[in-house]
Amino acid sequence: MSETFNFNRFWTFFCYDLKQMWRRNAKPAIFIGGAGLILLLLWSFFSTVCFFSWTTPPLWARVACGFIASFILQLYITKTYGFITDKKKGSDYLMIPASKLEKYISMLIIVLLIIPLLFTAVYFSLDALICLIFPSCGMTLFQLTSNAWTILTDGLNASNQNFINYQFSPCGLLLMTILTNIFSYLFFMLCGMIFKRFKILWALLINYGLGTILSSVLIFIVSNLVNESDPSSIAQSIDITFTFMKITMAIGIVVLAWGAYYRLKKIQH
Amino acid sequence: MIEINNLAFSFGKYSVLENISMKLEEGKIYGLLGENGVGKTTLLTLLCGLKQPKAGTISADGRAPFNREPSLLQDQFYLPDEVLPLAATPGQFASERARFWPKFSYISYEALLREFEVDSTQHMDKMSAGQLKKTWIAFALACGARYYYMDEPTNGLDIPSKAQFRKALMKYTAEDSIMVISTHQVRDLESIIDPIIILDSKEVLVMATLEEIAQKLTFDYSKEINPDALYMEQIPGGVIQVIPNTTGEESKVNLEAFFNTIHANKDVAKSLFNNKK
Numbered sequence: 078m079s080e081t082f083n084f085n086r087f088w089t090f091f092c093y094d095l096k097q098m099w100r101r102n103a104k105p106a107i108f109i110g111g112a113g114l115i116l117l118l119l120w121s122f123f124s125t126v127c128f129f130s131w132t133t134p135p136l137w138a139r140v141a142c143g144f145i146a147s148f149i150l151q152l153y154i155t156k157t158y159g160f161i162t163d164k165k166k167g168s169d170y171l172m173i174p175a176s177k178l179e180k181y182i183s184m185l186i187i188v189l190l191i192i193p194l195l196f197t198a199v200y201f202s203l204d205a206l207i208c209l210i211f212p213s214c215g216m217t218l219f220q221l222t223s224n225a226w227t228i229l230t231d232g233l234n235a236s237n238q239n240f241i242n243y244q245f246s247p248c249g250l251l252l253m254t255i256l257t258n259i260f261s262y263l264f265f266m267l268c269g270m271i272f273k274r275f276k277i278l279w280a281l282l283i284n285y286g287l288g289t290i291l292s293s294v295l296i297f298i299v300s301n302l303v304n305e306s307d308p309s310s311i312a313q314s315i316d317i318t319f320t321f322m323k324i325t326m327a328i329g330i331v332v333l334a335w336g337a338y339y340r341l342k343k344i345q346h
Numbered sequence: 347m348i349e350i351n352n353l354a355f356s357f358g359k360y361s362v363l364e365n366i367s368m369k370l371e372e373g374k375i376y377g378l379l380g381e382n383g384v385g386k387t388t389l390l391t392l393l394c395g396l397k398q399p400k401a402g403t404i405s406a407d408g409r410a411p412f413n414r415e416p417s418l419l420q421d422q423f424y425l426p427d428e429v430l431p432l433a434a435t436p437g438q439f440a441s442e443r444a445r446f447w448p449k450f451s452y453i454s455y456e457a458l459l460r461e462f463e464v465d466s467t468q469h470m471d472k473m474s475a476g477q478l479k480k481t482w483i484a485f486a487l488a489c490g491a492r493y494y495y496m497d498e499p500t501n502g503l504d505i506p507s508k509a510q511f512r513k514a515l516m517k518y519t520a521e522d523s524i525m526v527i528s529t530h531q532v533r534d535l536e537s538i539i540d541p542i543i544i545l546d547s548k549e550v551l552v553m554a555t556l557e558e559i560a561q562k563l564t565f566d567y568s569k570e571i572n573p574d575a576l577y578m579e580q581i582p583g584g585v586i587q588v589i590p591n592t593t594g595e596e597s598k599v600n601l602e603a604f605f606n607t608i609h610a611n612k613d614v615a616k617s618l619f620n621n622k623k
Contacts, residue, residue, distance in 0.1 A: 165428055173446055346396045
């Protein structure tokens with residue numbers, strides 16, 4: 078039997094890991110996913126108290142709430158495998174007979190697929206239920222998503238044709254969204270695996286630092302590319318900016334993914 | 347066989363273990379003794395692969411523990427001093443984990459839980475410290491591992507449980523297994539641990555079997571004071587004295603007195619048990 082990867086052993090470990098994850102994180106994850114319900118309650122309460130009329134949250138508020146909940150979920154990711162820095166829990170995890178690669182792949186599947194999908198499913202389903210009970214809410218997020226490409230394309234068609242290029246195509250935006258999300262989830266997961274205390278605080282500080290550096294580089298690139306007398310240079314600079322961001326994200330993902338594996342391999346208790 | 351060669355470990359600049367070399371053989375229960383902070387737990391965590399040696403090597407039948415290869419992990423069990431209180435009953439705990447240890451025996455596990463009088467319907471995070479420890483010990487022994495590393499296994503156990511633990515250890519471990527037990531409670535385990543390893547400030551001070559100890563030291567329980575005694579302690583009803591064995595007559599080794607003798611006479615200990623690392 079291979080010491081590096083064996084499918085049966087991986088499956089056994091993955092099922093075990095998933096069960097432990099569910100036990101540890103199901104309640105907080107469902108609570109974050111249930112942010113739509115909290116929004117409904119708060120919105121209804123404040124509209125009644127402040128404006129003496131009972132109203133339901135409109136689509137924009139539910140979308141904004143979804144983004145905020147998604148950000149909170151990313152912060153929560155620091156906790157999912159953050160336990161490996163704990164002496165008791167970490168030792169127990171490391172001593173389970175599965176290879177480092179098997180543990181790592183299980184970790185990636187849970188953090189990059191299962192948790193985001195579970196969150197999305199809970200948030201969208203709850204939103205659909207709220208919209209079904211309170212038709213005044215308007216369009217559900219399911220409907221919004223299914224119409225997204227049309228809305229996006231229509232919006233772009235109505236604007237200046239010069240700005241329409243690959244970067245703003247549904248495919249380009251989807252790629253950017255996926256890369257950004259993978260980067261964020263891996264980043265918060267790795268911060269959780271590295272820092273023993275104040276995991277979220279450290280993650281936010283480093284995130285802020287990285288964001289500042291990247292923004293400075295981007296501003297430098299754009300300011301050097303845009304020529305005010307040449308309108309086409311604006312489109313070109315946007316194109317270059319997006320390409321730069323994608324390349325940066327892709328490199329970042331590789332570095333973070335390697336970092337997480339290295340941390341798992343070298344962690345000591 | 348576990349072979350340790352010139353092992354060293356440090357926390358930053360603070361050196362804990364230096365130049366440790368020894369061979370641990372099959373079928374033996376090694377008692378790892380030492381004062382607080384001499385590196386007993388560190389040595390155990392190095393043996394099981396939770397720590398990486400700063401220098402030197404450890405080989406468990408040719409495998410380096412820090413590589414944490416599945417084949418070695420399923421052949422060993424590390425029982426820390428403080429065990430995890432999981433939100434599961436002993437049955438759920440075993441059904442989730444047992445599949446990782448191919449030699450795990452449910453029959454042994456259930457028998458051990460019965461012998462330890464563990465309430466198998468109670469969640470582990472609701473158990474008392476002793477019950478929790480016994481559940482983990484039962485699981486560990488049912489794993490059928492070849493290498494066991496136990497850190498203070500009798501801590502938190504009541505008096506009957508300590509006796510049950512000793513019996514279980516003899517009954518449920520394979521004849522070819524290697525067991526290293528770190529303990530301060532030498533009286534709890536003195537009937538089963540042999541050989542004895544005494545760690546002292548970064549090094550192995552003594553590594554000897556009970557037979558070798560008895561050959562070199564006499565444990566005298568008479569009331570007559572011996573001026574050659576290396577160590578003497580008042581005990582109820584008399585005195586225990588440890589004196590160099592000059593007659594060749596073997597006496598029953600008292601591990602606590604032996605440890606205190608070694609601790610108080612390190613140079614004598616080194617000369618008596620020289621080259622036994």
